Amino acid sequence: MTGDGVLRPQLAEMLTAAGLDPAEVVRVVRRALEEDLALGPDVTTNSTVPADARATGDIVSRTRGVLAGVAVAGAVFDLVGGPEVDVVLCAADGDDARPGQPALTVTGPTRSLLTAERTALNLVSHLSGVATLTRRWVAAVAGTDAAIRDTRKTTPGLRALEKYAVRCGGGVNHRMALGDAALVKDNHVAAAGGITAAVEAVRASAPGIALEVECDTLDQVREAAAAGVELVLLDNFSTAATRSAVELVRGSGVRLEASGGLSLDRAAEVAATGLHYLAVGALTHSAPVLDLGFDLRG
Secondary structure, eight states: OOSOSOOOHHHHHHHHHTTOOHHHHHHHHHHHHHHHHTTSSOHHHHHHSOTTOEEEEEEEESSOEEOOOHHHHHHHHHHHHGGGOEEEEOSOTTSEEOTTOEEEEEEEEHHHHHHHHHHHHHHHHHHHHHHHHHHHHHHHTTTSSOEEEOOSOOOTTOHHHHHHHHHHTTOBOOOSSSSSSEEEOHHHHHHHTSHHHHHHHHHHHSTTSOEEEEESSHHHHHHHHHTTOSEEEEESOOHHHHHHHHHHHTTTTOEEEEESSOOHHHHHHHHTTTOSEEEOTHHHHSOOOOOEEEEEOO
């Protein structure tokens, strides 16, 4: 990196306002830049671009979608070029991306811009892809009371950013880590000796924490509801079985979340059963990147 490695206050404030920890963003960006610069400086750029050359470039969408991570991309240019690089955000996260419309403009030493280009695009394209896919799922369940929720099936090291991108697309977050909520799954049930025993064990160990139980059958849903859990995860339920589960817990205050076997084609019919959430791991583990490019102005 040619910059001083310190994020400018304006970008830090933007990240904080978006619900991101600037220190976490800096950590991710630095690690990504270290991968590119681990074997030395950008030999191609330094060989072909004069040291005193300056340029202006734009991150521009090549296709339609939803933007996420624009300020994160700005942080890449800032950390590489430092105060010599001027970063202007032309769009906000959550905005529609339109072909030819700049999302971000940077001006500074050409070498710095080209060194930062790929890392910035990798992050903003991936995060925008997550936001774009999330928006499709949200649109698919429009008109119902169901929300689209993510999972912990995230890219190692990028969870906070990917879950932020889900929010940019209109989705909501499930637990961020293993300690902010309890999710009793089949292996926990087996280890504890049953759903009721597992629920009682969690309540004794972590009273007051949000508690969800994964269920494979209606009988398990009945047991979980009787144990007084707040949320039940319906694992690979058919639409008919989901509808039965909704009826089973109606009036009890138990919320239901569908997971497994979901697709955009099924989203509307599953949401129409009256459950509360659709948990979609694909939002983070299978989202195609949004096609964004970086173009220097002639």
